[in-house]
Amino acid sequence: MASLCLVLDEWLLNDLHGNNGRQRQVDASDLLDSIRQKCDRIVVASGSPWAAKAYELMKRSEPILRALSRQLRALLVNVHKCVKLDEADLGVLDEDLRQRVPPDDQYLVLTALVARADVIVTTDTKLITMVGPVRGIRIIGRTEFLEQYLGRLVSE
Numbered sequence: 001m002a003s004l005c006l007v008l009d010e011w012l013l014n015d016l017h018g019n020n021g022r023q024r025q026v027d028a029s030d031l032l033d034s035i036r037q038k039c040d041r042i043v044v045a046s047g048s049p050w051a052a053k054a055y056e057l058m059k060r061s062e063p064i065l066r067a068l069s070r071q072l073r074a075l076l077v078n079v080h081k082c083v084k085l086d087e088a089d090l091g092v093l094d095e096d097l098r099q100r101v102p103p104d105d106q107y108l109v110l111t112a113l114v115a116r117a118d119v120i121v122t123t124d125t126k127l128i129t130m131v132g133p134v135r136g137i138r139i140i141g142r143t144e145f146l147e148q149y150l151g152r153l154v155s156e
Helices: 012-015 021-035 047-056 063-078 095-101 103-115 127-132 142-150
Strands: 004-010 041-046 082-086 121-124 138-140
Touching: 004 021, 004 103, 012 021, 012 047, 012 063, 012 121, 021 142, 041 047, 041 063, 041 103, 047 063, 047 103, 063 121, 082 103, 095 103, 095 127, 103 121, 103 127, 121 142, 127 138, 127 142, 138 142
Parallel strands: 004 041, 004 121, 041 082, 121 138
Antiparallel strands: none
């Protein structure tokens, strides 16, 4: 099976933080474990809203959040598991995509395009329905993706 290059929306950080309940926190941890075990990679743009939330998570001192942030950090520092992009390298979307992609999500699409990612995973139904696949990059919802990736039902 070919490896995947994944752009994970900010839901991952909210789930890891526990903002969406304990079960989603477990699902997010399981996802990080699965990425670590497979040949897959995540893509992160430095200076992006995602990177800022990840940094905030890593500053937390609660034991469970420290353990989860170490798990995330292990992926982020591994050159075989994380593609890091400079926010300055993202550029801007062409006019067609700028019209279709909500402004808050444009950095995600740019990140995926620059990294030639396979999938954007999001909880933003507007992004999924308004944009659809972008130049071969699938945009899929969190729950559907996790069920496929983890091979089990996950919390809604």
